[in-house]
Amino acid sequence: MSFRMRQFITRNQTLLLRLACAAGGLMIFARLLFDGWRDGGLFGGPVNPRVHRTEEMLAWMAYLALALALAVFLYRNRKLLPSNWVVGAFGVALVAEILGHMARSRSFGEVPLVVVNLLQIFGAAAAALTALGLPVYFRGIQRLARLASKRAASEARLAATTESSLDAIFMFESVRDATGELLDFRFTFINRNAETMIGQPRERLLGARLGELFPNVYQDGRMAQLRSVVETGRPLVVETTASTLRSKGVPAFCRIHAVKLEDGVAVSAANLSELKQANQEMKRALAFNKAIVSSSPFSIIVADLDGTITAVNPAAARMLWYGAEELIGNNIALLHDQQEIARRARTLSQELMRPVSANSDVFRQKALLGLTDENEWSYIRKDGSRLLVQLIVSAVEDETGAVIGLMGIAHDLSERKQLSDSIYHRAHHDPLTGLPSRSLLRDRMEVAIERGKRFQSLFSVLMIDLDNFKRVNDSLGHQAGDAILVEVANRLRSCLRKVDTIARYGGDEFVVLLTELRSRSHAETVGRKIIAALAAPIVVGNHEIAVTASIGLSMFPDSIEPDELLRHADVAMYRSKALGRNSLAVFTPGLGRELMDKLKLESALRTALDRDEFYLVYQPQVSLKTGQLTGVEALIRWKSPALGLVMPGDFIPVAEETGLIVSIGEWALRTACDQIAQLQLDLRRRLNVAVNLSPRQVHQKDFQTMIESALLESGLPANSLEVELTEHLLMRDSEESLEIIERVQALGVKVAIDDFGTGFSNMSYITRFRIDRLKIDQSFVSRCVDDQNSLAVTTAIIALAHSLRIDVVAEGVETPAQAAVLRDLRCDFAQGYLYARPLSLEGLRAMASETTKQSVLESI
């Protein structure tokens, strides 16, 4: 039989069976026709023997077809049909009837009667057995029908379930060749998801062959796998990328489950593409996290909620000098100082307003509230040494969000701390003395104010200004000045307690903050102690320097703001200076009023020049040899409508501070030149005029030009003008001063040094300058009669000046005795109340005309 024929029969078994039954039926029908024809009932007339044989043949074939169909049916449903013996009995009855019929009709020739009878008995018995078994058989058939109906319902449910399944579900029946070899599979069922994943409509797929539609199933081994399932009955479970199924346009990664289903397979494919992608991403994230954790320079410690360490990273082990395995299983308390934990428990209890135990609770409580806790902690290393860390503790949660543990990330603060400490120290301390700077002082004052307000306690601020430090600095140089400041700082430290603060506030200014005072007098005692501590001379190189300080004191709560406390201490300090320096003054509201007065004065001074409120007076200078009036010193006066007559000693320092001295000094110089030039013209005699210049004035760029124009505009001969510079100016900026003096002298103007002898340096410095006149300070002159030292200084100054061919003027001569001493010492000129008080221009004019003819000495 050809392959095609075999295949046809295999495929069409049922059809062939139906055809056999139909043929059997037709033949029975044909035999009945022939019976009628033979008996003449239908067509009438006798039956032809040939016809009779044909009829017999048909009957025989009909019986045979029925018997065969029945046999095949029984065989095929042998496991399914109930009570097969009934059908078997029926089959026997049928065969016995066929054979009996054939024997009776002598189809095969003469048959002995006994055989015929036996066949009839046998057939009748089998028919009786069949009849007996029919009720049983029908019950079985009924049960089968019920089962079939149940099965149909369950199949419908299964279909609904599979239809809504998220998996792609396929059912295939095997396609075999004639030899029974499995060649392919035919789609018998697909669910909606399968339809979507395969990308083709069901109508097209059902009945189609898998291998024909998707030939690549042969290449990728899928066909072989399914075939194996059918042939071995072993289910297949495989996770693979299925080329026939697609997810978002690309071959889907699926878990394929195939089980044998009759002569075929049921396949379900779960789409794992998204899960796989999520898994891959999670794996990547986990690998990334692991890499971060492993390579992190920060210590990472994970613990359960009891504080038992469950994981540590390499940095934690390195930082703590433990092996990772030594830490895991231990409690985090191992790494902490119990006292520190107790302190933290106290602050956390206050913060969270609930009791926090002094154990791992301090790490747990915030984490349980979903909060992150960040604090400085000391980790205790394996050898017991401590490491300052910044520790951030947060919760470890499971996938439901429940807190299941703690994670502590810590970084080493020791290096940063050292660096920040050093930066902080540099930012808040004076590099020379190491004392706190202004900013730190301010912080501490704010703390002291807070404490003072809270505990009603007293504290005090002392403003300490070194007396005449500028002169020391200028005369001995900055290095010496620095050495003095360092020594002063040390002496201040020695006077104070640790709770007090000493700050360097400015060049030679220090501020002491005395906290936790028992009484007000205690602050004054400390102030006096400081004065005493500074009293001993400071040795710098070969010099012994006597340093004194003026101290101003303010108290909290008299003043309650940092600025106010400092301002009041400053005011008191100026009072101390005014009192003669090297003393202590306590701020009082009265001093505050003085300050206000100063502010008022400053404000009035700013408009005084514009309002023409200044005028000059002139103090005569006489020759001690001839008694003649030789010149005058111009002295400024300020008649303020608001303040009355203000003396230069009161406003010149303010004018210096504010810079107003530049314009005021220029006014004085121009006015003096104008007035004395006019007086010379009026009196037709020479009269010199000395004008005081402040240091700030002479440092003006156009200073020389200004003098030149004053002379030009007034017409005063240059040699009639003398400028008085202070000794301090020369000492401070000697190079620049030398230049200034030379420039002034180049104009023909004379230069005098005022208040000579009050400087702290060796007088021989004067040899460097080509000075025209020296003015001996009135402090020496006033005491030269009674005080040997003053006399000695006066004698020395005159001798020194004369040896340098410099004229000497004695200031503040008040008595004839002083004049006599000065004359004896060959002092050249004198001025003072003995000869005349400072005079108005008119007074000077009168005096000058009066003394033209006679000497001043004669007139007194």
Ligand SMILES: Nc1nc2c(ncn2[C@@H]2O[C@H](COP(=O)(O)O[C@H]3[C@@H](O)[C@H](n4cnc5c(=O)[nH]c(N)nc54)O[C@@H]3COP(=O)(O)O)[C@@H](O)[C@H]2O)c(=O)[nH]1
């Ligand atoms: N830059 C400027 N400074 C000036 C100017 N005018 C004055 N001044 C300086 O002000 C200081 C005080 O001056 P004044 O109050 O005018 O006092 C002078 C005299 O009145 C006073 N004097 C004079 N004779 C006597 C005396 O016998 N006894 C005594 N107790 N005082 C006396 O001395 C002052 C003059 O001092 P000096 O200048 O050192 O010669 C004073 O320092 C002035 O320099 C100005 O225009 N510009």
